[in-house]
Amino acid sequence: MNRVLNNPGPTAPLSDVLATAVVAGATWRELARRRRLLSLGLLLMIPVLMLLAVRIWAPQDAPPNVVLPLLARYVYIMFLLPITAMAVGAPAISEPIAEGTLVYFWTRPIRRHALYLGRIVAAAIVSCGLVLLSQTAVFMVMLAGWPDQALSLDLMRLHAETTVVTLLGTVAYTALFGAFGAGLKKPMVAAILFAFGWEATVTKIPQRIQEWTLQFHLGNLVHWPEADSRDVPGLIENLLNLALQREPVPAWESVVSLLVVSLVATVAGVLLLRGRQLDKQG
Amino acid sequence: MIGTAPARLEALEVGKWFGEVVAVGSCSLEVGGGVVGLLGQNGAGKTTLFKLLAGLITPSRGEVRLDGQPLRDHVALYRRVGFCPESDALPGWFTGREFLSMLIRLAGVERARVKPRVDELLERFELTDAANRRLGGYSKGMRQKLKLAQALAHDPDVLFMDEPLNGMDPVSRHQAIGAIRQLGEEGRTVLVSSHILPEVEEMTRRIILIHRSKVLAEGDVTEIRDLIPEYPTVVSLRCPQPRELASFLVRQNNVMGVECDDGKVVVRTEHALAFYRDLPQWLLDSGQAVEEINTLDDDLESVFAYLTDE
Structure with missing residues (x-):
């Protein structure tokens, strides 16, 4: 008797690592094709435009070693990183749940943590890729606008450090919003409230309670030039530190805090997804 | 993947309720080999029962077993299970080929055999021309075919097909019915749900009637059919x-x-x-x-x- 389909040969469940890699590879392609990525890419060009504006109108007053930390703290950390993670991290997990396409993965012999890890890793790669592109474009503008300074070891190191901090922040926010996507019905609303409610408010509360935010630790890691009260940014920074009693913590403490948040959020996301039931369309 | 003996699926007093709402009352059934039609009106609880049987939701009571082993969370058993959901949702940014390749690979088919298998599935379900199109642009009938293709991709011996003929044109419908019947003849355990009796009758004589979240009757389709023709x-x-x-x-x-x-x-x-x-x-x-x-x-x-x- 003819079979409906031929036998595809022997099958054996994939290891968790391989299953994660297969899901990540497929999710990466899926996320990279979304139209919202183009809008996000354009949004991430804002620092480049700001740097261009500085180069055109105030090249002497605001040298790159001052502008770079300002961009990192007030543009990337406060706005762009949370927005990038919101647009990529949360939907990477929440959309298959909301649309019901999760069923295709759940009826395959893979563990649910491999599915979660694959999708969140892909989301982190896409988010970091976008931020890295933006940081590279910033460096190119610095190179073209301030060629002497841009090639100095100090500025290159500052740029490298800033890039690493923004990537670390991207990973932390993506992991956190991914967990929101696994556990909440409206993860975007929760992410907006977190990024622009909790983070924005708590970082302005004096004393150590500020340390309960990602923004604080990311800002803490940005290498800040010695504040010179004779120039405007230095004066503003001194005033802010005075007003908010913003005491820096050791860099390692911030790095550990960010890594712990990323790890805890990922574990929470895995557990939340494992507990999920496909009870919506029924 | 088909063994010598057909896979035996058992539901032991399985029930599911969401708060006060009973989605599936106490349901016991045992199927092994061949096609079984699950008939019920829209909203009768067929989809929830399917999800319970496939281990996709935790029962509020009872247990589902495949060859004596609890199915839910038993990862290795899913090598033997194919599921065609009722919902039309597909991840729209994948192409048909990518979608099938990923799912076949995740099912544990060797990497070198993935592409030939995808080609075979695309040809069998007449989707070769649309293989490189994104799923977001697939018609309802094409989606239905792709859902069937992915369910069969890894040669499972237990198949759950929730309203598999919805939205298909008559020719595809006819082909799908023939294929489902043949899958049963090959010794697979196939559960097919529908709310249209003539459709199920073409696939099998064994039916289970679901009504208001309960199994109302099990038996031969002819007994049920005799009650039908006088109704418009x-x-x-x-x-x-x-x-x-x-x-x-x-x-x-x-x-x-x-x-x-x-x-x-x-x-x-x-x-x-x-x-x-x-x-x-x-x-x-x-x-x-x-x-x-x-x-x-x-x-x-x-x-x-x-x-x-x-």
């Missing part, structure tokens, strides 16, 4: 030339009335089984292509009323 049915046919099709159908036996409505022909027949039997030939004779068939009323309603004495 309204069927909607979507096609490019509804007026031409309507003028052809109105001349046929068993057709009591025909209306055209928004690209559809709505046909009223008093002999549902005869209508479904004759329809493919009528379409061939009229030269009309039908993209989608839907039953507007429910021919099972009267059967359930009879069985429940309402």
Whole structure:
């Protein structure tokens, strides 16, 4: 008797690592094709435009070693990183749940943590890729606008450090919003409230309670030039530190805090997804 | 993947409720080898029962076992399970080829065998031309075929097919029915749900009737069929030339009335089984292509009323 389909040969469940890699590879392609990525890419060009504006109108007053930390703290950390993670991290997990396409993965012999890890890793790669592109474009503008300074070891190191901090922040926010996507019905609303409610408010509360935010630790890691009260940014920074009693913590403490948040959020996301039931369309 | 003995699926007093709402009351059944039709009206609890049987939701009570082992969370057992969901949702940014490749690989098929298997599936389900198109652009019929293809991709011996013929054109419907019947003959355990009795009757004689979240009856389809023909049915046919099709159908036996409505022909027949039997030939004779068939009323309603004495 003819079979409906031929036998595809022997099958054996994939290891968790391989299953994660297969899901990540497929999710990466899926996320990279979304139209919202183009809008996000354009949004991430804002620092480049700001740097261009500085180069055109105030090249002497605001040298790159001052502008770079300002961009990192007030543009990337406060706005762009949370927005990038919101647009990529949360939907990477929440959309298959909301649309019901999760069923295709759940009826395959893979563990649910491999599915979660694959999708969140892909989301982190896409988010970091976008931020890295933006940081590279910033460096190119610095190179073209301030060629002497841009090639100095100090500025290159500052740029490298800033890039690493923004990537670390991207990973932390993506992991956190991914967990929101696994556990909440409206993860975007929760992410907006977190990024622009909790983070924005708590970082302005004096004393150590500020340390309960990602923004604080990311800002803490940005290498800040010695504040010179004779120039405007230095004066503003001194005033802010005075007003908010913003005491820096050791860099390692911030790095550990960010890594712990990323790890805890990922574990929470895995557990939340494992507990999920496909009870919506029924 | 088919072993010597058919896979045995058992539901032991399985129930599911969400708060106060009972989605599936206590349900026990045992199936092993061949096609079993799960019949019930829309909202009867078929989809929830399917998800319970496939281990996709945790039962509030009872247990589902595949060859004596609990299915839920037993990852290795999913090598033997294929699931075709009722929902049309597919990840729209994948192409058909990518989607199948990923799922076949995740099912544990060797990497070198993935591409030939994808090619075979695409050809078998007549999706080769659309293989590199994104799923977001697939028609309902194409989606249905892809859902069937992914369920069969890894050669499972237990298949759950939730309303697999929804949205298919008559030719694809006919082919799918033949394929499902053959899957049962190959020794696989196939559960197919539907709310259209004639559809199920073409696939199998063994049916389970679900009504208001409970298993109402199990048995041979002929016993149920005998209760049907005296009841009228309204069927909607979507096609490019509804007026031409309507003028052809109105001349046929068993057709009591025909209306055209928004690209559809709505046909009223008093002999549902005869209508479904004759329809493919009528379409061939009229030269009309039908993209989608839907039953507007429910021919099972009267059967359930009879069985429940309402």
